[in-house]
Amino acid sequence: MTKPHLYIVTGAMAAGKSTVAQALAERLPKSVHLRGDIFRRMIVNGAAVMGPELSADAITQLDLRQALACDAARHYVEAGFSVVYQDILIGHALQDVANRLAPFSPRIVVLNPRPDILAQRDEARSKTGYSESFPPVILADALERETPRIGLWIDTSAMAVTEVVDRILAGPHPAAW
Template sequence: MFLVTGVQAAGKSTVAQALAERLPESVHVRGDAFRRMVVNGRVEMGPADPPAEAVRQLRLRHALAAQVADGYADAGFAVVLQDIVLGEHLAEMVGALRTRPCYVVVLAPSAKVVAQREAARGKVAYQPGDTGIAGLDAYLREQTPHIGLWLDTSELTAEETVDRILARAEAEAAV
């Protein structure tokens, strides 16, 4: 079980997919899919002080993602679970996952690189009124428990990142 996290535009989707492709009999569980399933009544986490309903929905999304990931693991698959799991929610998510070993990988490119990646991609994750890139980066670095393998991927390709994850997971990412 791999849990890949980081801020928006850190490269989570790309790295998680590349990692899953390198593992035999593997699945890539995208936690954001559970957020998108809410048709009416979805409350986003964007603001610096999110509403209680946004936090409740985030915790539900994480719980559902953990259940699905564990279900695939129970069926014999190597699982790469990818989502934005920051702050206190990281320890909660690790606690919700039953499968062991569980390897936590935190992608932590610089805020400058995240801004460049955000500008270059075809979607906009950072909306006006939301916590900006610098604020979310600070939250990641200051409020997220330093568990697992933290990688500054500012200068790494997705393949180089996966190489480092696979080389260092056993020694540094296991929780």
């Protein structure tokens, strides 16, 4: 039996996290695609608004969502599953999650397409997240300026999903993995 791996896939909205995480999980034996956003969507009443400016309540809910996702990832890995945990982890959130999951040596992947590509991808999907008051450049800039340079950063602007997954699986992996 092969040892399970833990991958953390992050990036801005419309970076391709869900698509890449699903394709990666499909290439791994005994695997789980853990979508961090599922924990936000479980809230029936009282969900805080997520956007460029976060209220104290939104920050608390993001911390809760990440803690729950890390707990779920830990349990799946301990049960022998490889886990691909996908969420928007920008700024200190990426380091916090990496620290929480450090005993499992997570392989961190940051999808970092250009802002114009984020806008194109967002327009093409059924669930749009950006708006005039919240353009893609806000998250793209935050990712660039505030997020620690850990793991594998990939500009996926001109890459197909299979190319991205191949790159993730190819190694050699950065020392931070």
